[in-house]
Amino acid sequence: MSDVKKICAEISRQAKEASRKVANLSSQIKDNCLLRTAELILENRHSLQEENKKDLKAAEEKGLSSAFIDRLTLSDKVIDSMVQGLRDVVALPDPVGEVPRMWKRPNGLQVGRVRIPLGVICMIYESRPNVTIDAAGLCLKAGNAVILRGGSDAIHSNMALARIFHQALREFDIPEAAVQVVPVTDREAVNELLKREEEIDLVIPRGGEGLIRFVAENSRIPVLKHYKGVCHVYVDKYADIEMAQDICFNSKVQRPGVCNAMEGMLVHEEIAKTFLPAMAKRFKEAGVELRGCKKTLSILKDAVAATADDWGQEFLDLILAVKIVGSMDEAMDYISKYGSNHTEAIVTKDYERARRFLKEVDASLVLVNASTRFNDGGQLGLGAEIGISTSKLHAYGPMGLEELTTTKFIAYGDGQIRE
């Protein structure tokens, strides 16, 4: 057995053992441990940043991009937001032990479902040390043990954060293996972890599409993920023009680099001439490049002609595909073909069309008269989120604390036997 294989086997085994204890911790212990971790992060701000500097120096020497280095940096602001993140998680209700339903059978057996932790969760992510704390906080609160495999360029930062977490865990008599950072930066470690189906219950990859595809294709363990967000706003012929402009502008421009930003705008042909010119002006002022279909180009003379690749493209930038459609059915067919089951919105004043769009469009969030940017755990009211799932099993949409749990059946009997 290779060393990496041995280390991963041992980490997984310890996580599984710890998970039994973590599952039965009281809410108070879990919360106090998270608050103590927050406190320790603040107390150790300086030494954390010293460790982080080792990673930053190596990243600079490797000539990594400034965007990369930005995500890697534990600035004061990032540290403060990690601390706030932990406190926010503490403020959320503990899902473990909740009984969403209970009923009685004709024989008197009282049956219910009770919420329980999943067990061991493995997070695989890029060189963003803040994810280490965010993920560990959510997993622990939901009663799970967590294995954290961050990008290798963040190894010093992640190990330093793990040490802080371990101190807090020790102070509350929680096994340190409840939160483990994988100490090997070798890529082989990811492959090994993805095989530990006996110990790990769920893998959550976070990062670019390449990382996520790699994890999905190599995992023997269930994976919750989304590859990309190709979100649309459909401006119906019965839209309130001003509202449609505000929603489309916000969906595209407020933060163009994220998965819930609008990448395609579909406009009903009966409203296109009224809607598009002022909308295009506003987009132009914000620096958005419009790539339009033929009909769009006949209205917007200075738009770029869209190529086949632009439909369904995740630009993550100030670029927008614009298509005029002849009907709502055409819009929904387009979304079914080019969407990524992430976020889809309609702007309309028509009751029946709103109902139909909500019912028939298959996406993790479908909105009427609101920005696509609301597809986010915090914005939807779930509290902090650990990611967004665009596949349907177990979770579809933002994953909060509840999605890090499952339910088991319980039954209270008085001697019932089966006839």
Added chain:
Amino acid sequence: MSDVKKICAEISRQAKEASRKVANLSSQIKDNCLLRTAELILENRHSLQEENKKDLKAAEEKGLSSAFIDRLTLSDKVIDSMVQGLRDVVALPDPVGEVPRMWKRPNGLQVGRVRIPLGVICMIYESRPNVTIDAAGLCLKAGNAVILRGGSDAIHSNMALARIFHQALREFDIPEAAVQVVPVTDREAVNELLKREEEIDLVIPRGGEGLIRFVAENSRIPVLKHYKGVCHVYVDKYADIEMAQDICFNSKVQRPGVCNAMEGMLVHEEIAKTFLPAMAKRFKEAGVELRGCKKTLSILKDAVAATADDWGQEFLDLILAVKIVGSMDEAMDYISKYGSNHTEAIVTKDYERARRFLKEVDASLVLVNASTRFNDGGQLGLGAEIGISTSKLHAYGPMGLEELTTTKFIAYGDGQIRE
């Protein structure tokens, strides 16, 4: 591309296309179609049995076991129970469109979760033609398209059942591809289906452990399954002796060949001498072979000495492993080590021990003072079930109609944008 590959690709593509239509059918249409299928099965009883005879003849010529042939036979009784099964599914409430929760955000956005079908479900099972109708009924009612791959020895029966289903589907203008039986008996077809992750949302294997392991190991698509049921009853020192005997007897003897039968009985040492002798007598009369630990043997002189293999063994027969434990903790450690997360029961009169067992034991159903045989969709009140899951993601325990669905988020806005 091989022929089998082509056929599987085409089946999957058509199922996906059909699934969009099936997802939006009214409850009434779905129910009427299922009732019509039931009617047609009765009308075609004779021709169904003629087709079934072809399978039976081939099976006999192949020298397959009488148990195998029994499961393959479409007797009058089996046909009647398929028909009743469809009618039972019709009587269940339609889960699709249900809104389990809705809430309001501070900005006035009204957010909710609405229940939707999973999409395309692929069932892989052995030569039991009744599963064809049971599974198709449940999948259709939950708004899914289904691909049915039954054992090759049941191919004539399954194709005949599919023709009946298709007639009913046509009468209600539902695409025939909503219910497809894979017409190729080649094993390669299973491999090909397990790769169609773009079209198939969920795979449910049903049958022996070998089949299920094959599916789990080769699938790129999420799989819901249980490998085996190693269920225990723990007779606590505070048990009501008579109740404990009734529950243990029922758990073991009522139907020993199924996954929710008891395979191991754990007895607290302080009650063993009172409990075991009369219990052993009752088991002996029923023909149950007891395989005991050393302490058990000192009480039950004629019990067989258990070997290491007997602990955690799924006998599926009139054999029972018996172990005396020194404490409830020892019992729970044993269950954690040898159980299969299926069904675990405690018999006790002690309130706190009942609570602790319910909380700490990790199984899809944990019971107090009731038989393990209740782990079944019908018995727990879910209606018909499509199987039992012992892995935690998406479903843990019996899977009824609700487990064949997921939820998406919906949001009703009035022009909300993100700040």
